Amino acid sequence: MQETLPTVVGGFKTILADPPWRFSNRTGKVAPEHKRLGRYSTMSLDEIKQLPVPLSAADNSHLYLWVPNALLPEGLSVMESWGFRYVSNIVWAKRRKDGGPDGRGVGFYFRNVTEILLFGVRGHMRTLQAGRSQVNMIETRKREHSRKPDEQYELIESCSPGPYLEMFARYPRPNWTVWGNEAAEDVTPKGKCFPGYTGGDIEKNGVIPQLTSHQRLSEDTSKALAKLLANRYQNGSSIRELAMECNFSIARVRALLALAKVDLRARGRSAL
Numbered sequence: 001m002q003e004t005l006p007t008v009v010g011g012f013k014t015i016l017a018d019p020p021w022r023f024s025n026r027t028g029k030v031a032p033e034h035k036r037l038g039r040y041s042t043m044s045l046d047e048i049k050q051l052p053v054p055l056s057a058a059d060n061s062h063l064y065l066w067v068p069n070a071l072l073p074e075g076l077s078v079m080e081s082w083g084f085r086y087v088s089n090i091v092w093a094k095r096r097k098d099g100g101p102d103g104r105g106v107g108f109y110f111r112n113v114t115e116i117l118l119f120g121v122r123g124h125m126r127t128l129q130a131g132r133s134q135v136n137m138i139e140t141r142k143r144e145h146s147r148k149p150d151e152q153y154e155l156i157e158s159c160s161p162g163p164y165l166e167m168f169a170r171y172p173r174p175n176w177t178v179w180g181n182e183a184a185e186d187v188t189p190k191g192k193c194f195p196g197y198t199g200g201d202i203e204k205n206g207v208i209p210q211l212t213s214h215q216r217l218s219e220d221t222s223k224a225l226a227k228l229l230a231n232r233y234q235n236g237s238s239i240r241e242l243a244m245e246c247n248f249s250i251a252r253v254r255a256l257l258a259l260a261k262v263d264l265r266a267r268g269r270s271a272l
Helices: 045-049 068-082 150-157 221-233 239-246 250-259
Strands: 010-015 056-068 087-092 114-123 139-140 164-167 175-180
Touching: 045 068, 045 164, 056 250, 068 087, 068 114, 087 150, 139 150, 221 239, 221 250, 239 250
Parallel strands: 010 056, 010 164, 087 139, 164 175
Antiparallel strands: 056 114, 087 114
């Protein structure tokens, strides 16, 4: 990176970073330098640790730091170097279209189907009210290599205050200050998109995925789930049965049925 980190008066309250980590085996299948992955540039651990993040962060602030499973100790070391203490993490569970684990990941010891988003705090600052009920898991399908799920932004914005800074950003985003070689609108991010790695909904053949009671859903996933629930409801399932099946409140099931523009039956009435 040639440009210095941006700053704002008082510092950024929330920082999201997805550093270009360098693996020890720089030409192995896991490494970004491998020819099939688009060969984006990486940084050494010392280079990442020396970034002047403390000068951009507020005295009381949050850090969301993506780190590969194999480099977890390095991620914790970077967090400490940047002036944050580790508190918790959010796990990205990569799913197939049918909701099962996407086993096409890589790894020398296990087939990786997760990535870790470390959460750290500088000074003293709790999450916002929504964070008290937010589960620490994101379940989505993969897209191009190294791209993280867009669902992270809604989660972060609901749990941590602005102003927001994204380091090593791949795309510009409203209400965020972005910094990185690929952050500008006229730059096409590197990273090959392989067949089947196109994101999208995780439902298939009418199977409702197992969701947590407070899990946040993207707009596309909400619409797809609403369609599934509407079909099940119109075939005779009750709202209570649907709520038990997908682990949602009755109010949330009603909201999803409303999204699908379903005419609700009178209480106690069967569709058959």
